[in-house]
Amino acid sequence: MRNLLDPVDPAGLQTPFWEIYAQLEAAGHLAAYAGVGGTRLISLGGSQYFSSEKVHCPNCRVTVREEQPYYSHGMLLAGVGAPEQEAVICVEPEFITPQDGHAKQDCEQQAIKRWIKRNAARFAPESVTILTDDLHCHYPLCTLPAQHHMHFILTCKESSHPALYEEVHLLEQVAGAISTQVVEKRHGQPANVGSTAGWSKSPCVAIWERSWSTGVN
Numbered sequence: 001m002r003n004l005l006d007p008v009d010p011a012g013l014q015t016p017f018w019e020i021y022a023q024l025e026a027a028g029h030l031a032a033y034a035g036v037g038g039t040r041l042i043s044l045g046g047s048q049y050f051s052s053e054k055v056h057c058p059n060c061r062v063t064v065r066e067e068q069p070y071y072s073h074g075m076l077l078a079g080v081g082a083p084e085q086e087a088v089i090c091v092e093p094e095f096i097t098p099q100d101g102h103a104k105q106d107c108e109q110q111a112i113k114r115w116i117k118r119n120a121a122r123f124a125p126e127s128v129t130i131l132t133d134d135l136h137c138h139y140p141l142c143t144l145p146a147q148h149h150m151h152f153i154l155t156c157k158e159s160s161h162p163a164l165y166e167e168v169h170l171l172e173q174v175a176g177a178i179s180t181q182v183v184e185k186r187h188g189q190p191a192n193v194g195s196t197a198g199w200s201k202s203p204c205v206a207i208w209e210r211s212w213s214t215g216v217n
């Protein structure tokens, strides 16, 4: 099996994902997949699907664990989801693998950049909101979706963005400078309670997840 699959270029897997997506769209199955501002929410997140301390190939990511080489393969998964929708529709993933002409190892962040640049034109301008996690919440990754006419919501933890939160805490003292929205979902007990807040005049415009906690506040 490996002899058959190893030479196959992963790029060949891209088209079927979009064909299925187009069929779901045409049949009206994605009509309810609308999130903030009526946009389609696309979540981007990395996952590791192979790792070994011994078995490896030229496309492995190589790190060091306990002074031993650690080989792994990862990919960026892209999923279309929406509140109240149980199913997530997978669209084209991006493999995290050594890139031609790049000396540095590939990583999830570079994969996100490639995914957005390659796929943004598939969607109408301003019709998509990209979701990803705190690790990628920084200026270059905020500006990339905007340059490609996509919105974004990035988790932004206080522990990793101290300077940003310093400004937020200052703004909290100014009446009307910050708006807060609390969303409460009840799926059994205790309820999951989330709080988000947004502001518009900060150096890094973002919406951040201030706290997610279990239990009713």
Ligand SMILES: [Zn+2]
Binding pocket: 056, 057, 058, 059, 060, 061, 071, 072, 073
């Ligand atoms: Zn490998």
